[in-house]
Amino acid sequence: MGSLFNDYTLDGFFDEMFAAPGKPHPHYERLYRRLSELSRADFDDRIQLADISFLYQGITFTVYSAQEGIERIFPFDLVPRIIPQAEWQMLDRGLRQRVTALNMFLHDVYHEQRILHDGVIPLDLVLSSQGFSPLMMGVDPPGDVYIHISGTDLVRDEQGHYLVLEDNGRSPSGVSYVLENRTAMKRAFPRLFERSGVLPVEHYPQALLETLRNVAPRRADQPTVVLLTPGVYNSAYFEHSFLARQMGIELVEGRDLVTSENRVFMRTIRGLQPVDVIYRRIDDNFLDPLSFRSDSMLGCPGLFNAYRAGNVTLANAIGTGVADDKAIYPFVPAMIRYYLSEEPILNNVPTYRADNPVDRAYILEHLNQLVVKSVNESGGYGMLVGPHSTAEECTAFAEKIRANPRNFIAQPTLALSRHPAFVDGHFEGRHIDFRPYILQGRDITIIPGGLTRVALRKGSLVVNSSQGGGSKDTWVLEE
Amino acid sequence: MLSRVAESLFWMARYLERAEDVARIIAVNFQASLDAPSASQELTWEPMITITGDRDLFTAAFARYDAESVTSFLTLHPGNPNAIASCISRARENARAVREQISREMWEQLNRLYHSIVNADLATIARNPYDFFSEVRNGSHLFQGITDATMAHTEGWEFIQTGKFLERADQTARILDVKYNALVSNMGGETAPLASLQWIALLKSCSAFEPYRRAHSQLQAWRVVDFLLFDRTFPRSVAFCLDQTRDALRRISDSPLDRPANTAERLLGRLCAELTYLDIREALADLHMFLDDMQHKLNHVGDAIAQSYFDVNTMPAGVAAISRYVQAQQQQQ
Structure with a gap:
């Protein structure tokens, strides 16, 4: 069969599409048949269709050089990832459970701190977390919701078990790609969608707006929701602008907002208009120069007082970074047991904390086998992938760990699952992860789908866009 | 917005x-x-x-x-x-x-x-x-x-129109100012016969040559000036541009013609009326002064637009209105 799958090898990894070479899993059969019919020229044509549609829609992220902003396309791989319904239901339950527990943890940390006093999580670990915000003590966010929007990073191991890698409770980005990937996919393969039973994701912006509206601070008939962006030079500005447009809300910058008497207003051509809910894509530290970093030009002076007075909702709440700290992440299963008296549906990746002396010794001895991460970094920065690093790099990293152990955790190098991707004119297996998006307002909503990121460099385990990653459309099937 | x-x-x-x-x-x-x-x-x-x-x-x-x-x-x-x-x-x-x-x-x-x-x-x-x-x-x-x-032809589009036509009026006035003076002084008097290519060039720089030709058979200095200042059918004349600016602003404020909503509208209304009722000879008596004055007024219009719409400190519903709003809210509760 002269197909693009010729020479496709599994190399001992868990493959999302194939049980064995040439033998796709049942939920991939239809896609496999269709893709096998395509020649390289056919596939190149589809790529053209998709790439053009990306450029025209302005789906680019910006790389800034000395003077001139260069806009690049986030690489898009045309082979979709498929999740069968039963598997999705398990993920859906697991994610709900997890985000519910994280929200309860945040309430607890900023109120009674029972979980700390009961010794389930070390007190000093929480208090020393960069994401812990002392100003939030005793503050009651509207609806008691802290994590309105999260994007949990999931990976699959050699056996195909889903594991949680990170919880991302600080306004994660990427959801615009979920929507745009679907659009591009429909343009490139219109026929594939017919009768495939792919669940839609297009209602995400509406669900997000509903979530934000129903956590408004007061019983306003029509709460005014805005999206607060750091501005046009932020690398995720495209997404901010995209979501604001999709929701039909104002995209504001800090300088568009003004506070008076603990109320927040936006400057409009008709004068000042009250603002009720702020979906903010600015870090805690930059939100309000009066309460946090005084050199911030991005926020709005007085915002925190208005928030504490209960006159405006911030999504996500301030201080959720403490639940996002990679040194606290190992305790999430314990949180689930503590608050919900349930067993975790989704497991963690085994994690060593460098601030624990026993773990630290282990980490330093096994650096060349481990992935070491800074507890507050994201985007693939500040990490060491042991097996892919030189001895010098490991030694240098060991120094950093000894100097500031609280700042590092380590995990075994996972044999992440692979998925066919179109590389060099045919399909090859590439490592992938998965980020579904969870909305928490009065209820929890998870759109069936998410962002599947793919490490397009051969053998690479890093899927971030800044590190040579790309993305795929993700299909959750009806049945 | x-x-x-x-x-x-x-x-x-x-x-x-x-x-x-x-x-x-x-x-x-x-x-x-x-x-x-x-x-x-x-x-x-x-x-x-x-x-x-x-x-x-x-x-x-x-x-x-x-x-x-x-x-x-x-x-x-x-x-x-x-x-x-x-x-x-x-x-x-x-x-x-x-x-x-x-x-x-x-x-x-x-x-x-x-x-x-x-x-x-x-x-x-x-x-x-x-x-x-x-x-x-x-x-x-x-x-x-x-x-x-x-x-969509809503507020945002109207601000685009406002900016475009205000700038165009300003630029047409500038072109006229500089070229007119250069040409008239060069030819020894504004009433000299004007077969000059330079006058054609001036009209062409405003895409006005053919429309002018259709309207006038003779190429005369005062007619050229008249056309570029007052012609209300030609989309680059000062009068046309200012009418458009005024109308766009009125659509933004939704105010009737006889009830200007803000300083920008009042200034523009006066300018438009001046262009309607001015005798070309008055303008030509000292065209440079006339155009210079015009450009100053256009600058004022620009400032007034900023004060009415862009700077919340100078707006009627601006900072001073917050206390009233908050009080009203508190009384409701």
């Missing part, structure tokens, strides 16, 4: 219009210089710098008013904020800051224009200036057409 957004749309349109008008001025000057004896190079090119009002910036970087220096200064010179490339770049920066407010097609067109202009080099422009300038002009026209055809 956010004040910042309105302001960006306004300036996006102004800068693009300015780029187009600068291109028009140089393009037509190239044509005219072909007919001018080489001795008057200075006379042909110096007024270009006067029009754009950046004499100091020019003399800081260039020694002579010749075709090469002036073209360089007005097209790509990075130190000139009113150079075509700078204007298009600023138009694009304003558009980028409000990208979610404009249509995808508008952004694409402005982007395309930007990339082709910043990638141009002086040698190419010098080899074929006409291509470059018509690219700018056509690029601007295409953007205007796309704007009208793809953007």
Whole structure:
């Protein structure tokens, strides 16, 4: 069969599409048949269709050089990832459970701190977390919701078990790609969608707006929701602008907002208009120069007082970074047991904390086998992938760990699952992860789908866009 | 609509219009210089710098008013904020800051224009200036057409109209001011017979030659001035542009003609009335003073628009209104 799958090898990894070479899993059969019919020229044509549609829609992220902003396309791989319904239901339950527990943890940390006093999580670990915000003590966010929007990073191991890698409770980005990937996919393969039973994701912006509206601070008939962006030079500005447009809300910058008497207003051509809910894509530290970093030009002076007075909702709440700290992440299963008296549906990746002396010794001895991460970094920065690093790099990293152990955790190098991707004119297996998006307002909503990121460099385990990653459309099937 | 957004749309349109008008001025000057004896190079090119009002910036970087220096200064010179490339770049920066407010097609067109202009080099422009300038002009026209055809004609669009027409009125007045004085002093009196190519060039720089010809059989100085100032059917005349600006502002404030909503509308209403009832002879008595006064008034209009819509500290529903709002809220609760 002269197909693009010729020479496709599994190399001992868990493959999302194939049980064995040439033998796709049942939920991939239809896609496999269709893709096998395509020649390289056919596939190149589809790529053209998709790439053009990306450029025209302005789906680019910006790389800034000395003077001139260069806009690049986030690489898009045309082979979709498929999740069968039963598997999705398990993920859906697991994610709900997890985000519910994280929200309860945040309430607890900023109120009674029972979980700390009961010794389930070390007190000093929480208090020393960069994401812990002392100003939030005793503050009651509207609806008691802290994590309105999260994007949990999931990976699959050699056996195909889903594991949680990170919880991302600080306004994660990427959801615009979920929507745009679907659009591009429909343009490139219109026929594939017919009768495939792919669940839609297009209602995400509406669900997000509903979530934000129903956590408004007061019983306003029509709460005014805005999206607060750091501005046009932020690398995720495209997404901010995209979501604001999709929701039909104002995209504001800090300088568009003004506070008076603990109320927040936006400057409009008709004068000042009250603002009720702020979906903010600015870090805690930059939100309000009066309460946090005084050199911030991005926020709005007085915002925190208005928030504490209960006159405006911030999504996500301030201080959720403490639940996002990679040194606290190992305790999430314990949180689930503590608050919900349930067993975790989704497991963690085994994690060593460098601030624990026993773990630290282990980490330093096994650096060349481990992935070491800074507890507050994201985007693939500040990490060491042991097996892919030189001895010098490991030694240098060991120094950093000894100097500031609280700042590092380590995990075994996972044999992440692979998925066919179109590389060099045919399909090859590439490592992938998965980020579904969870909305928490009065209820929890998870759109069936998410962002599947793919490490397009051969053998690479890093899927971030800044590190040579790309993305795929993700299909959750009806049945 | 956010004040910042309105302001960006306004300036996006102004800068693009300015780029187009600068291109028009140089393009037509190239044509005219072909007919001018080489001795008057200075006379042909110096007024270009006067029009754009950046004499100091020019003399800081260039020694002579010749075709090469002036073209360089007005097209790509990075130190000139009113150079075509700078204007298009600023138009694009304003558009980028409000990208979610404009249509995808508008952004694409402005982007395309930007990339082709910043990638141009002086040698190419010098080899074929006409291509470059018509690219700018056509690029601007295409953007205007796309704007009208793809953007909802709501407040944002009205601010675009306001910026575009206010700038165009200003530029037409500038072109007229500089060219008229140069031509009249050169020909020894405004009543001299005007078969000159220079007058044709002036009309052409405003795309006004053929419309003028259709309206008037004779080429006369006062008729040219009359046409460019007062003709209410020609889309680049000062009166036409100011009518459009006034109407756009009235649609924004939703105010009737006899009840101007703010200072900008009052200033514009007066200007439009002046242009309606003025005798051309009054203007010609001292055209420079008249046009200078006009430009001052246009600046005031620009300031007044900013005060009414862009700066919350000067708006009636601005900072001072907050206390009233909060009190009203508290009484309800």
